[in-house]
Amino acid sequence: MDSETRVKKGALDVSIAFPADRSFDVIALGRACIDLNAVDYNRPLEETRTFAKYVGGSPANIAIGTARLGLRVGFIGKVSNDGMGKFVVSYLNQVGVDTSHLVFDQEGHKIGLAFTEIKSPTECSILLYRDEVADLYIKPEEMDENYIASSKVLLISGTALAKSPSREAAFRAVELARRNQVAVVFELDYRAYSWRSPYETEVYYRLLARLSDIVIGTREEFDILEGRPGSDEATVKALFEFLPKLVVVKRGVQGSAAYHRDGRVYSAPAFHTQVLKTFGAGDAYASGLLYALLQGEDVETALTMGSAAAALVVSRHSSSEAMPTKDEIDHFLQEYSERSRG
Numbered sequence: 636m637d638s639e640t641r642v643k644k645g646a647l648d649v650s651i652a653f654p655a656d657r658s659f660d661v662i663a664l665g666r667a668c669i670d671l672n673a674v675d676y677n678r679p680l681e682e683t684r685t686f687a688k689y690v691g692g693s694p695a696n697i698a699i700g701t702a703r704l705g706l707r708v709g710f711i712g713k714v715s716n717d718g719m720g721k722f723v724v725s726y727l728n729q730v731g732v733d734t735s736h737l738v739f740d741q742e743g744h745k746i747g748l749a750f751t752e753i754k755s756p757t758e759c760s761i762l763l764y765r766d767e768v769a770d771l772y773i774k775p776e777e778m779d780e781n782y783i784a785s786s787k788v789l790l791i792s793g794t795a796l797a798k799s800p801s802r803e804a805a806f807r808a809v810e811l812a813r814r815n816q817v818a819v820v821f822e823l824d825y826r827a828y829s830w831r832s833p834y835e836t837e838v839y840y841r842l843l844a845r846l847s848d849i850v851i852g853t854r855e856e857f858d859i860l861e862g863r864p865g866s867d868e869a870t871v872k873a874l875f876e877f878l879p880k881l882v883v884v885k886r887g888v889q890g891s892a893a894y895h896r897d898g899r900v901y902s903a904p905a906f907h908t909q910v911l912k913t914f915g916a917g918d919a920y921a922s923g924l925l926y927a928l929l930q931g932e933d934v935e936t937a938l939t940m941g942s943a944a945a946a947l948v949v950s951r952h953s954s955s956e957a958m959p960t961k962d963e964i965d966h967f968l969q970e971y972s973e974r975s976r977g
């Protein structure tokens with residue numbers, strides 16, 4: 636990525652520069668899985684008998700979210716060679732995500748499942764079935780330099796670093812991206828289940844964050860990266876010694892903040908909404924944020940777009956099909972400001 640930031644004429648805010656003229660805006664790397672969301676919700680998982688099947692997995696959700704917003708999106712990953720894997724590929728194709736590099740596993744590995752418990756709008760949890768999952772068997776030799784070089788952004792999900800060979804595949808993809816001036820966006824996406832220990836996570840998170848242009852995570856995820864509870868100031872100071880230009884810290888209903896390496900700090904509140912469940916917020920947020928940054932919007936606007944996309948997704952049942960279009964976000968923001976004015 637061009638190391639310069641572009642100062643918008645007449646605006647105080649800065650936007651992030653991306654390479655021009657690429658076939659894709661975003662290529663996401665990591666897991667494409669299945670979410671099974673409680674249909675008879677507002678009760679514990681042990682009392683839930685009916686689930687709806689959606690595509691899931693953080694990077695797949697972000698691919699869907701950015702595609703629904705109108706970006707040109709591709710996906711690098713591995714799914715099971717069965718009906719579940721075919722469902723994922725077919726849904727991604729339906730929403731316009733390029734799946735030419737989403738391959739079927741040939742060694743019998745199964746796709747990951749996420750059963751979601753929706754006890755109440757604020758008490759939600761996710762039960763992951765991810766033993767020997769196909770997505771963690773993507774290999775470094777399966778990374779295609781021409782494909783990666785055809786995008787403005789390579790989005791890496793932190794869970795892809797949890798095990799070999801997916802870990803090496805992710806690092807190789809980042810190396811190929813950097814070689815071709817593709818901006819690397821790292822979504823920390825911490826799923827304890829996939830890791831042996833937080834110490835292992837810390838090592839690989841740190842290595843990849845230092846090689847990324849934009850790092851996005853919750854405060855808790857940055858604490859994992861640092862190996863101890865810390866402050867945003869300490870986090871960004873340590874990361875700005877290396878390549879990152881923008882560090883985005885999410886804080887649930889308390890909103891989010893972005894730190895630019897030029898010293899500017901931005902923040903955005905979360906929007907009050909009718910919450911159905913809490914998960915999916917982070918993936919929607921990343922979709923809105925990336926969309927806005929790739930449109931050349933300033934960081935402040937990007938945080939607002941992220942928050943609006945998240946507010947819409949937490950009010951809906953899934954994390955993927957629920958991803959809003961640009962019109963839906965605009966409509967939401969307009970209604971919200973009218974309501975706030977009274």
Ligand SMILES: Nc1ncnc2c1ncn2[C@@H]1O[C@H](COP(=O)(O)OP(=O)(O)O)[C@@H](O)[C@H]1O
Nearest residue numbers: 885886887888890891905916917920942945946
């Ligand atoms: N209950 C909520 N209502 C409205 N917006 C929310 C809610 N929870 C999260 N968000 C929005 O989504 C963003 C990301 O949510 P967060 O919970 O921090 O990430 P993650 O889902 O990755 O854990 C927040 O910064 C906020 O803008």
Ligand SMILES: O=C(O)C[C@@H](O)[C@H](O)C(=O)COP(=O)(O)O
Nearest residue numbers: 691692693914915916917918954
């Ligand atoms: O990431 C997964 O494997 C499960 C997701 O598909 C699920 O919908 C979810 O947990 C979303 O996470 P969030 O956006 O970080 O809240």
